[in-house]
Amino acid sequence: MTAAKRKGTAWESAWTAYIREHHNPEAHRNVQMGAKDIGDVSGYYLHAAELKAEKTITLSSYIAQANREAVHAGQPYGCAVVKRRMKGTGDGYVVRDVATDVRLMNRMRDMEEALKDAAFDRWYDIDEEHRRAAA
Template sequence: MSGYYLHAAELKAEKSITLSDYIAQANREAIHAGQPFGCAVVKRRMKGTADGYVVRDVGTDVRLVNRLRDMEEALQDVDYDRWSDLDTEHREAA
C-alpha cells in the first residue's frame, strides 16, 4: 500500500477477522518490501475505510514508538523551535 509511511500494510475486508494471521502476513510483507514495520489495515463491516483499524503486534509497536522517540529527540537537538512548532501542531490536531 503506498502512502503508509515506513509500513508494509496488509489490507483486509473480511467477514471473519483473524488478527494473528494478518499480522504474520504483514510482517512477512514488510521484510519482502524492505520496510521496517508491518501492519494490518482491517475494514469494519458496514463502515467506511476511515472507521477501520490499523493493527501491529506489540514488538512492532515498541520498535515504532522507540523510533519516534529517538527521532523527536534528534530533532529537538538540531532545531528545538521546529520541534516545538510541530509538537504544538500535532497536539492541537488530536
C-alpha cells in the same frame, strides 16, 4: 471476480484514496507477487500495509502476513489495515503486534529527541500541530 474479491478491492481502493488525501499523495496499490508480496498498498510511511475486509477477523494471520511482506518490501514495519464493518474508511483499524509497535514508538521517541536537540522551535511547532489535530 467473486463478491469477496470485489469487497477487498473496494477496501484497498478506498484506503489508498484516504491515504493519498491525508498522508501521502504518492500512495498506490501494489501488483500482487505471490510468495514475495510487498503488501497491498505502498506509500504508508515506513510500513508494508496488508489490507483486509473480511467478515471473520483473524489478526494473528494478518499480522504474520504483514510482517513477512514488510521484509519483502524492505520496510521496517508491517501492519494490517482492517475494514470496520458498516463504517467509513477513517474508522478502520491499523494493527501491529506489540513488538513492532514498541520498535515504532522507540523510533519516534529517538527521532523526536534528535529533532528537539537539532531544531527545538521546529519540533515545538510540529508537536503543537499534532496536538491540535488530536483535539
